[in-house]
Amino acid sequence: MTWxxxxxxxxxxxxxxxxxxxxxxASSAWSEMPAFSQLGHPAIQVCQDFSINPASDKYEEHKGSxxxxxxxxxEARDTSKGPGWRTAMINMHGTTWAVFADTHDKxxxxxxxxxxxxQYLEPSEDDITIREIKLKEDETNAVIxxxxxxxxxxxxxxxxxxxxxxxxxxxxxxxxxxxxxPIPEPPTDLLLPGVDGLNASITLTVMRDSEDxxxxxxxxxxxxDAIELGxxxxxxxxxxxxxxLILSAVLPVIDPDEERWTRDAGYYSKNGDLCFSYFISVAxxxxxxxxxxxxxxxxxAPKEPQATQSAHYVARTEIVASVVEKRAIxxxxxxxxxxSRVPDGFxxxxxxxxxxxxxxxxxxxxxxxxxxxxx
Numbered sequence: 001m002t003w004x005x006x007x008x009x010x011x012x013x014x015x016x017x018x019x020x021x022x023x024x025x026a027s028s029a030w031s032e033m034p035a036f037s038q039l040g041h042p043a044i045q046v047c048q049d050f051s052i053n054p055a056s057d058k059y060e061e062h063k064g065s066x067x068x069x070x071x072x073x074x075e076a077r078d079t080s081k082g083p084g085w086r087t088a089m090i091n092m093h094g095t096t097w098a099v100f101a102d103t104h105d106k107x108x109x110x111x112x113x114x115x116x117x118x119q120y121l122e123p124s125e126d127d128i129t130i131r132e133i134k135l136k137e138d139e140t141n142a143v144i145x146x147x148x149x150x151x152x153x154x155x156x157x158x159x160x161x162x163x164x165x166x167x168x169x170x171x172x173x174x175x176x177x178x179x180x181x182p183i184p185e186p187p188t189d190l191l192l193p194g195v196d197g198l199n200a201s202i203t204l205t206v207m208r209d210s211e212d213x214x215x216x217x218x219x220x221x222x223x224x225d226a227i228e229l230g231x232x233x234x235x236x237x238x239x240x241x242x243x244x245l246i247l248s249a250v251l252p253v254i255d256p257d258e259e260r261w262t263r264d265a266g267y268y269s270k271n272g273d274l275c276f277s278y279f280i281s282v283a284x285x286x287x288x289x290x291x292x293x294x295x296x297x298x299x300x301a302p303k304e305p306q307a308t309q310s311a312h313y314v315a316r317t318e319i320v321a322s323v324v325e326k327r328a329i330x331x332x333x334x335x336x337x338x339x340s341r342v343p344d345g346f347x348x349x350x351x352x353x354x355x356x357x358x359x360x361x362x363x364x365x366x367x368x369x370x371x372x373x374x375x
Contacts, residue, residue, distance in 0.1 A: 001051065002050055002096045003036055003095055003096070003098065003123075003131055006127055008098055008101060009025045010025070011100075015041055015085065015103075016040055016041050017040040017041065021034070022041075030133075030134075043098070047089055050074070050089065050096055051096060059074055059075070059076055062088060064112035065111045068112045068113075068115040068118075070118075072090070073089070075107075076088075076089055083105070084104060085101055086111075087101040088107075088111055093128060099122065100114050143189075144187060149324050154182075155202065156253060156316055157181065158202055159289070160288070160292035162205075162206045163285055165179065181201060182200070190241070190242050190245070192236075195237045198237055198238070200231065200238075202231055203232065203273070205228040206227050224280060225282070226279055227254075229251075229254065229275065229276045230273040230274070230275045232271075234272075235272065247261070249324065256322065256323070284311070286348065287313055287314070288319075290314075290332075291314055292316060293362075294316055295315060295316045295317060305337045308346075310349040310352075311347065312352050313331060313356065314330065314331050318331075319339075331352055332351075332355045333351035
């Protein structure tokens with residue numbers, strides 16, 4: 001990656017595509033910023049693939065600045081919107097640094113003169129120190145994200161196993177199924193002093209009415225299944241940070257609406273488990289069953305998400321990306337959307353259904369739901 005100097009960041013008074021990032025830079029809130037390579041400004045983004053593809057036609061030596069500085073200066077050209085931004089990059093301390101930027105005409109009028117005071121542009125001790133800190137943060141965050149990805153995968157497998165099982169016969173015509181899986185062990189840096197392992201687990205209990213009968217076309221609309229999610233751990237091993245990381249990976253798998261989980265707070269059972277009760281529609285259940293069984297990956301670059309009035313099926317990797325990275329996800333039918341709410345009351349997308357293989361567990365699940373008490 002190419003690192004912007006603090007002076008460069010402070011000089012970027014306009015052009016930001018992410019206003020939150022702009023506010024963080026303006027207040028020098030370095031500890032709250034994402035990886036510097038992800039900052040939402042074209043003058044920074046245009047530099048980021050230089051180490052991977054330095055021969056790209058958007059990178060070229062800026063001869064005027066090179067002559068003034070006495071060492072090679074590379075010009076990065078942003079062409080996403082006409083002339084766009086231009087950024088001067090240099091190599092120093094074993095790293096490529098973005099040190100000066102401006103819009104097209106202003107850059108060429110001032111870049112060479114700016115390097116007459118190259119000591120003012122070159123990375124300072126503060127730049128080097130912050131780079132080391134951010135690299136450590138980025139490394140730690142990557143480890144945490146990988147752990148959360150494993151929790152999302154575990155939750156999807158748990159959900160599939162619970163919903164596809166016939167379960168045990170309950171009371172008053174209901175069938176219940178309880179499935180338990182261990183939570184992947186967190187990175188050791190997240191564990192409290194003296195704690196060797198979390199040894200936590202997740203239990204999903206499903207209670208559904210086996211007597212309901214409906215057509216396939218109606219199965220997704222009004223029927224809800226009652227579920228209870230229990231997270232078992234020893235309280236003395238878990239602080240608020242670790243608990244939040246677990247909940248933010250597990251709960252959105254069932255319902256991506258974080259406000260709902262905040263509003264409908266969990267409770268502790270008699271045995272100390274943290275529990276959440278919930279009703280889930282057949283549409284959402286069938287979505288998650290498909291996601292658990294499909295690990296298809298796409299190399300398609302994310303597109304602008306659109307509003308949707310259908311329940312779409314998505315692959316497991318897309319659910320993981322949605323929960324952990326908070327990005328838009330791609331449906332089986334190729335539709336890009338933000339998973340911000342459950343599709344209660346929405347019809348299942350016919351193109352997604354057509355794209356499913358006949359052997360899909362989703363078909364078995366929906367047949368089970370629409371065949372009345374046949375299961």
